[in-house]
Amino acid sequence: xxxxxxxxxxxxxxxxxxxxxxxxxxxxxxxxxxxxxxxxxxxxxxxxxxxxxxxxxxxxxxxxxxxxxxxxxxxxxxxxxxxxxxxxxxxxxxxxxxxxxxxxxxxxxxxxxxxxxxxxxxxxxxxxxxxxxxxxxxxxxxxxxxxxxxxxxxxxxxxxxxxxxxxxxxxxxxxxxxxxxxxxxxxxxxxxxxxxxxxxxxxxxxxxxxxxxxxxxxxxxxxxxxxxxxxxxxxxxxxxxxxxxxxxxxxxxxxxxxxxxxxxxxxxxxxxxxxxxxxxxxxxxxxxxxxxxxxxxxxxxxxxxxxxxxxxxxxxxxxxxxxxxxxxxxxxxxxxxxxxxxxxxxxxxxxxxxxxxxxxxxxxxxxxxxxxxxxxxxxxxxxxxxxxxxxxxxxxxxxxxxxxxxxxxxxxxxxxxxxxxxxxxxxxxxxxxxxxxxxxxxxxxxxxxxxxxxxxxxxxxxxxxxxxxxxxxxxxxxxxxxxxxxxxxxxxxxxxxxxxxxxxxxxxxxxxxxxxxxxxxxxxxxxxxxxxxxxxxxxxxxxxxxxxxxxxxxxxxxxx
Numbered sequence: 001x002x003x004x005x006x007x008x009x010x011x012x013x014x015x016x017x018x019x020x021x022x023x024x025x026x027x028x029x030x031x032x033x034x035x036x037x038x039x040x041x042x043x044x045x046x047x048x049x050x051x052x053x054x055x056x057x058x059x060x061x062x063x064x065x066x067x068x069x070x071x072x073x074x075x076x077x078x079x080x081x082x083x084x085x086x087x088x089x090x091x092x093x094x095x096x097x098x099x100x101x102x103x104x105x106x107x108x109x110x111x112x113x114x115x116x117x118x119x120x121x122x123x124x125x126x127x128x129x130x131x132x133x134x135x136x137x138x139x140x141x142x143x144x145x146x147x148x149x150x151x152x153x154x155x156x157x158x159x160x161x162x163x164x165x166x167x168x169x170x171x172x173x174x175x176x177x178x179x180x181x182x183x184x185x186x187x188x189x190x191x192x193x194x195x196x197x198x199x200x201x202x203x204x205x206x207x208x209x210x211x212x213x214x215x216x217x218x219x220x221x222x223x224x225x226x227x228x229x230x231x232x233x234x235x236x237x238x239x240x241x242x243x244x245x246x247x248x249x250x251x252x253x254x255x256x257x258x259x260x261x262x263x264x265x266x267x268x269x270x271x272x273x274x275x276x277x278x279x280x281x282x283x284x285x286x287x288x289x290x291x292x293x294x295x296x297x298x299x300x301x302x303x304x305x306x307x308x309x310x311x312x313x314x315x316x317x318x319x320x321x322x323x324x325x326x327x328x329x330x331x332x333x334x335x336x337x338x339x340x341x342x343x344x345x346x347x348x349x350x351x352x353x354x355x356x357x358x359x360x361x362x363x364x365x366x367x368x369x370x371x372x373x374x375x376x377x378x379x380x381x382x383x384x385x386x387x388x389x390x391x392x393x394x395x396x397x398x399x400x401x402x403x404x405x406x407x408x409x410x411x412x413x414x415x416x417x418x419x420x421x422x423x424x425x426x427x428x429x430x431x432x433x434x435x436x437x438x439x440x441x442x443x444x445x446x447x448x449x450x451x452x453x454x455x456x457x458x459x460x461x462x463x464x465x466x467x468x469x470x471x472x473x474x475x476x477x478x479x480x481x482x483x484x485x486x487x488x489x490x491x492x493x494x495x496x497x498x499x500x501x502x503x504x505x506x507x508x509x510x511x512x513x514x515x516x517x518x519x520x521x522x523x524x525x526x527x528x529x530x531x532x533x534x535x536x537x538x539x540x541x542x543x544x545x546x547x548x549x550x551x552x553x554x555x556x557x558x559x560x
Contacts, residue, residue, distance in 0.1 A: 041367040042527040044519040050079060050359035055351035055513045062350055063337030064241055064386040065100060065308035072333055076313045076383050079362050084369030085315025085381060088402050096312040098385055098396045099244045101135050104304040111255065111299035113146070115270050129236040130257035132301045135248040141255050141299045144172040144214045146292035150282035151176050153198045154207055158190055163211050166289040172215030172297040173208050177201065178224035180283040182458050195460030205256050215255040215297045219264040226459030232258050234507070241389035243396055244307065255299050271295060310385040312393050314402055317368040319537065321376035326403045327533045328380050328411035329364055330394065330466055331357030332387030336507060351513040352501065357414035358383050360526040367530050375537035377409060387466055394466035398473050406558045410436055410536050410543050411477040412529050413467035419517035420497045422524050423483030425452045430462030434476040435543035439535050443528060452483065474554030476543050482521060
């Protein structure tokens with residue numbers, strides 16, 4: 001997963017103890033009565049068997065391409081077939097081919113910022129990381145003037161334009177991470193502490209390119225980014241994957257980069273600006289971009305480039321009454337591969353992240369395929385590739401869906417289920433987004449359990465997993481994670497369990513399966529999502545985004 005949601009379990013545990021049942025929006029009156037538990041349809045042994053196999057060294061860390069990827073994809077397709085799922089990929093197979101580009105910044109590449117009397121050299125991985133999304137052997141930027149553009153946001157619905165009054169064509173824009181609401185903690189500005197899509201680095205690079213910038217510099221700070229500099233270092237060094245864009249990425253800026261907060265402060269000092277003062281100005285409505293007169297960027301990036309093949313793997317169950325309408329289950333199969341530069345265990349097995357989710361969606365598919373009475377709507381199970389490389393497999397699917405998006409009734413994304421055991425709660429990321437939550441709440445009420453919103457909305461976790469690729473097209477999606485309040489051991493146990501996983505195993509070679517895992521929570525969560533899909537499949541109404549949600553208009557237009 002591309003987020004560190006698991007590090008927020010402490011806050012979630014405390015919130016659960018303080019508030020009891022979380023308030024939820026009013027339930028949709030068309031939601032059908034919740035069925036009796038069908039947990040017997042979900043097998044702990046089957047899920048554990050798949051997790052163990054997917055996270056074995058045989059799969060070489062499940063990189064998105066190469067030998068390990070091929071072994072993984074073949075295994076998932078074989079499991080879908082054995083589960084009774086109909087092939088839903090290309091040419092009667094389970095595979096939806098996804099062509100990826102792989103680019104690695106070569107030694108000898110450089111980037112530096114100079115003033116009249118000083119040169120600041122970017123040391124990749126130390127004070128900066130940089131790359132290009134242009135699919136070419138070499139790109140250059142020469143003496144590109146720097147402009148501070150605040151948060152780099154153009155948001156008409158908030159009457160906000162950080163580029164107003166400035167032409168940045170050929171220039172290098174410098175910007176803050178997150179959005180103005182985070183610093184101000186004011187719900188009247190954007191969504192207050194809850195990050196909007198404008199706060200995501202993906203948006204910032206895209207918007208800078210639309211404005212014609214040659215270079216983009218995002219300033220990293222731990223709190224507004226919600227992760228330390230080490231995550232930036234690890235994520236943006238080494239081979240970088242992307243989709244094969246129709247324009248080969250030529251619409252993107254020549255250089256994209258992150259720098260540390262200390263590095264940024266030094267740049268501001270050179271031009272007699274105080275970093276904290278400029279940051280305070282940037283969160284104020286009416287902020288105007290400021291030229292960092294006398295500073296310019298020069299860079300040359302040489303790439304090792306190649307094209308490589310991967311695939312999403314898809315299987316389905318045909319509905320008995322509405323076969324052309326689908327409930328979607330999604331989870332990413334890829335992980336971090338292998339790092340030959342480290343001593344000892346070099347394979348990042350990704351047992352929790354996301355062998356658990358991959359095993360769960362196959363098990364759910366199998367449960368639907370073996371029902372005595374098929375669901376009224378069809379079921380589509382998609383294991384997507386290259387999530388760890390930037391949600392690429394789901395982005396490809398959203399652009400070229402196997403099932404038309406206006407025939408996709410709703411979707412459920414499963415991205416990492418901690419083997420914590422059964423809990424009294426489930427964390428819904430981006431809580432308050434769609435009517436799918438009403439149906440989930442009905443099932444949890446039946447079981448005497450509660451929904452807990454994620455307790456760090458400023459981190460924007462809703463935008464960091466594969467469901468967002470479909471949400472941005474308008475499809476209502478649910479993204480929920482393991483709870484923390486263990487049914488017998490309490491929330492303190494859950495908090496410590498999550499902290500240990502995040503510190504010692506997340507995105508590390510230590511994320512491995514163990515036969516002593518407590519599978520009860522994984523089984524409960526898997527069954528819960530199976531029942532939720534059954535609920536959606538066997539009703540005539542379509543769950544939508546709540547009124548006021550940023551994706552509601554897209555869905556309404558799609559269904560017209």
